[in-house]
Amino acid sequence: MGRPRHGGNRAWGAAIAGCSPEEILDFSASLNPLGPPASVLQALAQALSAAEPVVISRYPDPDYRDLRICLANHWAVEPEWIFVGNGAAELLTWAARDAQGREVWLPQPAFGEYARALAAAGVTVKPLPFFPAQGSPDFGLLQEPLPAAGKSSRVLWLNNPHNPTGRLLLQQEILPLLPQFERVVVDEAFMDFLPGDAPQELPPLDAGSELGELPRSQTLIPHLAAHPNTIVIRSLTKFFTLPGLRIGFAVGHPDHWRRWRQWRDPWSVNGLAAVAVAAALADENFRRRTLAWLPTAREHLLSGLQALPGWDPWPGQANFVLVRCPGSATQIQEKLLRQHRILVRDCLSFPELGERYLRIGLRTLPEQEQLLSACREILENS
Ligand SMILES: Cc1ncc(COP(=O)(O)O)c(C=O)c1O
Incomplete structure (x- = not known):
């Protein structure tokens, strides 16, 4: 092996x-x-023990309307702005295909699936060093503004918080970069581990605890309307311990999804994963x-x-x-x-x-x- x-x-x-x-x-x-949350296991057991377990006895809705509404409500966006996928990994494949004919600027080290997806799509990578000198606690990206010429051939892929360093880029560090690229993809597979990730999220149990001092989510989801060139990719794998279900989603302007829909399998998310999402997102405890x-x-x-x-x-x-x-x-x-x-x-x-x-x-x-x-x-x- x-x-x-x-x-x-x-x-x-x-x-x-x-x-x-x-x-x-x-x-x-x-x-x-x-x-995984007990609520998710219960919802799955219930769905499977129904007289007709439609979650597996029928094709999923290829439009995933209910699933998109559920995700959209949680992150306060319109359902048309959501595109669901068989884990974030599938969405990376379409993001790579979307970059064909352009160069992807990619901070390195980087999660290995980026290289897989980009190579499969024949996309060239421009590596951006993203690792501090030993002992330096902080490190950043692209300190100087880029020339406007060449923007149409530049795509930026970010991962926030970054795997494998855990470095969290602040919104104020990322937002000035967005207009300098034709497209930007931000993989936020680990962002839900930060407090304040979704608008309706409740304050921590002990509001006076040190939790209040912790860095808060830096998700770009609320900024996407102002930056229609940017896509955020999310996963339910890590936070809800559901790697076997394969469920992720992307948020961005619906024009992106008109292109992506032409490429993907019509039923890439299975019925059980859709049930799990509804239960997981409702589980505030x-x-x-x-x-x-x-x-x-x-x-x-x-x-x-x-x-x-x-x-x-x-x-x-x-x-x-x-x-x-x-x-x-x-x-x-x-x-x-x-x-x-x-x-x-x-x-x-x-x-x-x-x-x-x-x-x-x-x-x-x-x-x-x-x-x-x-x-x-x-x-x-x-
Ligand atoms: C940064 C990053 N993005 C995406 C993924 C893939 O997540 P999923 O299970 O949703 O495909 C991983 C998994 O390790 C990851 O580390």
């Missing part, structure tokens, strides 16, 4: 650890450990619990990793932590698997990072404690 390009490949980890995939403690996929867990889990993991001699974690804003190890990260990954059945993500699929980095998804505090003590044990015995 080849080394995986993505996190979450338990079968690969289990083959090295010599155990079953279920026995692996997975820190590699950056999924919410509190999910799950959202609150997740937003309360996340900052504590991040602080816990960051301080635990910082305490390991020579380990240098980046303080990102997503539900994962990128950490530079003093030696080979792949050796540590292998020891964690063989000795502790713990799977963390190496960063070999991000060539700019080399082999010193691990990306570790946040989990519950006891699970993180298990990981940290496994790391300490490995370091003591090496």
Whole structure:
């Protein structure tokens, strides 16, 4: 079995650890450990136990009207501005096709599916270095304005918060860039982990807590009407722990979707995924619990990793932590698997990072404690 390009490949980890995939403690996929929400499981069970389970016995509505209305209501846009997809991954494929004949400016390191989608569409990439010098806490993009000439051939792809660094670009950093490109695609697959992501989102349970101080969502969704050249891609995979259902959506001016509809399969989102979205978005309790867990889990993991001699974690804003190890990260990954059945993500699929980095998804505090003590044990015995 080849080394995986993505996190979450338990079968690969289990083959090295010599155990079953279920026995692996997975820190590699950056999924919410509190999910999937019980409300989603109930809604799915109910839909499947109906006398006629129409979610699977009928074709989905190819227009996905109800699903689009549900997503549109949550993010306060018109349903015509929503385009649903079989995970964000499918939407990246159409975004790449949409860039044909132009050059895509892409901050690097970058999520591996961008290269796949762009290469499949025959689109040239212009890499933008997006990684700080060691020890520098901040890093930015395109400090100088670009010449107006050439705009029609330029497309910008951003990922916010950025995988794998967790760096959150602020709206004020992104908005001036938008008019400088013919089109802009912003992948916000991890944005729902930040408070204030949707307009009707309730305040945190304890409004006086440190949660109030945390950076808030920097989603561009409310700015799309003013920037019809820009598309936001979102996923329900990470926040709601639904990678197997495959559900994502894009928000943007309906003109984009007139083009994209000609390319895609008419039923790319299955009926069960549509049921899950309605239940997931209605589950305010799950959202609150997740937003309360996340900052504590991040602080816990960051301080635990910082305490390991020579380990240098980046303080990102997503539900994962990128950490530079003093030696080979792949050796540590292998020891964690063989000795502790713990799977963390190496960063070999991000060539700019080399082999010193691990990306570790946040989990519950006891699970993180298990990981940290496994790391300490490995370091003591090496
Ligand atoms: C930045 C980013 N975008 C998109 C995706 C894909 O999400 P989905 O499961 O919705 O296809 C991932 C998955 O790892 C990701 O890291």
